[in-house]
Amino acid sequence: MPLITKQQSRIISSVLSPACRVWLRSQVSAIGDLSVKISGGDRQILSGYIPKVAISASRAIYQGLHLSQIHLVGENIRINLGQVLKGKPLRLLEPIPVSGELLLEEADLKASLDAPLLATALTDLLGTLLLAAFHMHPADILEDQQINWQQITIEPECLTLSGTLTDATNYTKPFVLRTDLQLASPHELLLVNPCIEIQQKLVQAEEGFKIDLGKEVDIQELTLSQGRLICRGGITVIP
Structure with a gap:
């Protein structure tokens, strides 16, 4: 490991680490505890090249997604260090491959239902299942209907x-939606065997539903366990 000189220590502790923290906080809506560990030699750092950054955070909200814990490692990072030393905001000069692990608890998933990716997919799925149950067009079923998600349970191989x-007359219909959650591809989630129970009817979709997370996402492992969802993989951060 390269020796850490006093000059590098000063740059990392007084300039680079605070700049990284400010940049990271600008990428999320909220964040709790945040730990940033920067690794590299003095010549690398002074040239604007950071070999490795390890990030740990809790209670973060990224694009509407609530995350209990985050552990990420970014490598081969190039930044505008010269401008950072002059007090300018940190900027990425190239895309960064980031790998790590994300943990979502049941409360996180419930709070994330307003995120556009999840909200759109679940509303489409709900409409399709209601279509099968009541033989009406999804737009007619969900028009003037308010969806209120009340409870979420994460179990192995089952998400409930x-x-x-609630319609415009305040008539309320309870429902229960069940599905397994798997990977369709490294950047697509697949809702498997989704079904709905509503007004004493139980209807199952004929096929699964995909949620596209974007080409920059590379999920290698998705695990449902009691009360939590763990995701391991990577993402490419675009400047």
Whole structure:
């Protein structure tokens, strides 16, 4: 490991680490505890090249997704160090491959249901299942309906979401939506065997539903366990 000189220590502790923290906080809506560990030799750092950054955080919200814990490692990072030393904000000069692990608890998933990716996919799925149950067009079923997600349970091979549909007359229909969650591809989630129970009807979709997370995402492992969802893989951060 390269020796850490006093000059490098000063740059990392007084300039680079605070700049990284400010940049990271600018990428999320909220964040709790945040730990940043920067690794590299003095010549590398002074040239604007950071070989490795390890990040640990808790209670973060990224694009509407609530995350209990984050452990990430970014490598081969190039930044505008010259401008950072002059007090300018840190900027990435090239895309960064980041790998690590994310943990979502049941409360995180419930709080994330307003995130556009999840909200759109679940509303489409709900509409399709209601279509099969009541033989109506999804737009007609969900028009003027307020969806209220009340409870979420994460179990091995099963995700259960319960809630209500309330129409313009305040008539409320409870429902329970169950599905398994798997990987369709490294950047796509697959809702497997989704079904809905509503007004004493139980209807299962004929096929699964995909949620596209974007080409920059590279999920290698997705695990449902009691009360939590663990995701391991990578993502490419675009400047």
